[in-house]
Amino acid sequence: xxxxxxxxxxxxxxxALLRLVELGGTALLNELKVxxxxxxxxxxxxxxxxxSTLVDAGLARMEDRYRLKATHxxxxxxxxxxxxxxxxxxxxxxxxxxxxxxxxxxxxxxxRSAAPIxxxxxxxxxxxxxxxxxxxxPSGEVLAS
Numbered sequence: 138x139x140x141x142x143x144x145x146x147x148x149x150x151x152x153a154l155l156r157l158v159e160l161g162g163t164a165l166l167n168e169l170k171v172x173x174x175x176x177x178x179x180x181x182x183x184x185x186x187x188x189s190t191l192v193d194a195g196l197a198r199m200e201d202r203y204r205l206k207a208t209h210x211x212x213x214x215x216x217x218x219x220x221x222x223x224x225x226x227x228x229x230x231x232x233x234x235x236x237x238x239x240x241x242x243x244x245x246x247x248x249r250s251a252a253p254i255x256x257x258x259x260x261x262x263x264x265x266x267x268x269x270x271x272x273x274x275p276s277g278e279v280l281a282s
Contacts, residue, residue, distance in 0.1 A: 150190040166180075
């Protein structure tokens with residue numbers, strides 16, 4: 138015989154026992170399969186994994202081929218879990234959006250090139266450029282050759 142305490146609280150047998158007590162202590166086997174995963178809804182798996190575990194532990198007994206009844210020990214065992222306070226579900230808080238700084242125009246004065254290091258280092262800018270036969274002075278004046 139299995140000890141009732143050896144049934145895990147997250148097992149299919151435990152879930153079926155709680156459902157059996159919630160339904161009044163007597164229920165059809167098909168009514169007990171509802172909260173279980175599809176794996177345990179197959180009849181021979183349900184009978185071997187769930188019903189036989191509950192019967193061997195003395196928590197339930199078979200009334201007939203399709204009906205299971207909770208014993209006094211089964212009702213006491215399930216009562217401990219049904220009357221226990223339910224832990225509040227953790228609800229995560231939504232993080233507020235990040236505040237954007239107001240848009241500022243680019244300050245050109247900050248990004249000006251550095252002043253020349255030596256005097257005369259910018260003299261190359263004063264040399265007139267030649268494009269084809271046209272010469273353009275630094276002042277913008279165009280001289281035709």
